Amino acid sequence: MSGERDPFGEVPPPDPLRLVVADDNPVVRAGLTALLSGREDLEVVAEAADGRKAYEATLAHLPDVVLLDVRMPGVDGLTALPHLVPLTAVLMLTYSGESDIVHEALRRGANGYLVHGEFTPDELVTAVRDARRGRPHLTPTAAGRLLAQLRAGGTGDSASGAASGRRWLNAGPTSTENLSQLQPDMAQSVSGRSTYGLSAREAEIMELIASGMSNQQIAATCFISEKTVKNHINRIFAKLHSTSRSEATAKWLGTRRGPARDGGDRW
Template sequence: MRGEPDPFGEVPPPEPLRLVVADDNPVVRAGLTALLSGREDLEVVAEAADGREAYVATLAHTPDVVLLDVRMPGVDGLAALPHLVPLTAVLMLTYSGESDIVHEALRRGANGYLVHGEFTPDELVTAVRDARRGRPHLTPTAAGRLLAQLREGGGTDSAFGRTSDGSWQNAGPTSTKNLSQVQPDMAQSESDRSTYGLSAREAEIMELIASGMSNQQIAATCFISEKTVKNHINRIFAKLHSTSRAEAAAKWRGTAWTSARDGGGRW
């Protein structure tokens, strides 16, 4: 009726989802923060460079969702997961797409697993919003790895369950041991890799090589030129005593190189 006050006119908008972004790469953190903070219903309340910082930030800011990388110095993402899950929803956001890591992250309570380069900004935002509701999202690499685990009999019974309304949600572990007492579960693996002597940037690029990215994709991801990528790859190959991407990736992953060379020293 005209002239009547609007009973909903002064209802405040809903509070934005509060997020913590955990990644050891400051460029990745800055990009994610800029992207997510540009949405009216999302707010990045803290950034973290490793699992321990993510845990401290979660205790301090009580976020709705933590975006968590896997490989970080100090306490890595897998080691931090059991201590974050009882506090909030955790969405893995990483370059690591190996099946054992995907399966372990879901087993430890992650609400989804996104591999960089396999989602659009809108898809990331949707996954973040859904993580709070317990609706998991998997990008193609993660979904494929999970399917392979199921076919091999690995199972994921401890990772997801049905809610009363029939939707899937994360069941997660219940460990609440103080994170200050925890050492990274992947310490041995990271220690082995450190013997190669790669710098932080070289290790990042090696991860992208192992994930199957081209030089052009690596350049775009790292915000550097393709020439700089090639220079990094030359140094990586020298340190890993490798002559091809396949050989370097096999050594980096800690697996025996049994496949044929992919074109020798071409990159």
Template sequence: MRDERNPFGEVPPPDPVRVVVADDNPVVRAGLTALLSGREELEVVAEAADGKEAYEATLAHTPDVVLLDVRMPGVDGLTALPHLVPLTAVLMLTYSGESDIVHEALRRGANGYLVHGEFTSDELVTAVRDARRGRPHLTPTAAGRLLAQLRGEGDADSAFGGGARGSWPDAGPTSTKNLSQLQPDVAQSVSDKSAYGLSAREAEIMELIASGMSNQQIAATCFISEKTVKNHINRIFAKLHSTSRAEAAAKWRGEERSSAQGSGGGRW
């Protein structure tokens, strides 16, 4: 007798996208893990607090995608990136939106670059799924920074002329030596702001100020109160010798001109 069963009834579901989440902020890691684990066809197989742990987790769990922050203590994301891209797809997920860092991450083989606060949960899930397929994603800040840099350099061909995953640039020669022997390099050399003496949290908040976020948005993003945000901003202004958000942002970005006018002085 002919089998009358539905020919598609026995088709197994696709394998889940296996993800490693790498971020030094435990609250961010937990939030991302909860968000991704609650979606069909996604599975967080490990978390990591820096690039070294991300590399070791990738070797141990063979994920399809690594979500990688840029600024982390120990081995930072840009240092670890070229060691990860031969093993899996890497999607940058960070607060750092400076043009040089965006360009360097893509040059080193990242499949995409997402800046916190510029995507929805559904968009993040789509970006993770697409990363496994080699489809790149850029959030507006990353796309704008990259475009501005390419226009300024007039060198779009060289910027996109490599052979890494998808259509991103070549990550260059890589080595699988133990990352414990490496030291952070690019995140500091590309955007060295340590001279200001900001703490990791203050630097994170300063990045959000520079991106144009309000205190309320910063509080929601960092899971802290608006009063705590204001306290951080007071300390940031003191360390940057600034009296306004615009002036602080200009110094943080390394701009020579002061953009203090029109900022409302030191008002929050």
């Protein structure tokens, strides 16, 4: 048996999941691209600053998932959404958590609705992977808006909205479980790794540091100021007994393979 050829030894790895990131804020786009492209099974094939460019990029690159902001100049996300849904899975990724916007996005075929600041990097990656499988995800604000509409019931438009919400919740085999799946609990997302006493928010920011994001990108992704990011980093460095981003990243990832790409500079 030892001399026999392994029939599975040359099986190529699966193709990466291909993404288009659509957001009018270039810092948010860059941050999301850096975060997602750092995963072996994900590839950002294009960025777009509005709905029209998102549609054009989808036609050109045929991605598996589009991450789509709501409020963009020109063609906004809700306007582009019905044109994107026949082509690929669409995951709303936005700061807009208003009830009517959440409901309309889901009614028009979005595979999920994530509000910035309510998910960790690992939870975003899980939602992206599940979007391709047809498993929807909602962050707490979107889930709350949808549940409120379901409870309202009533007649006329509200009854139609409730029926639409029930259809969306029943779209996937485990969709109702996902209403609470994206709670910001970094302790779960880094299970098996020492958290060094970091809080959930500090662990989230450390994950972003390890992905190569700058302070400006982290601030945009987490919807906080750069000064707040620096305060978090000071506490992270103290808890990890580190003096540079590269040293902190090495400890966080449990490796000493070499310096991170920032060359060891402090923040």
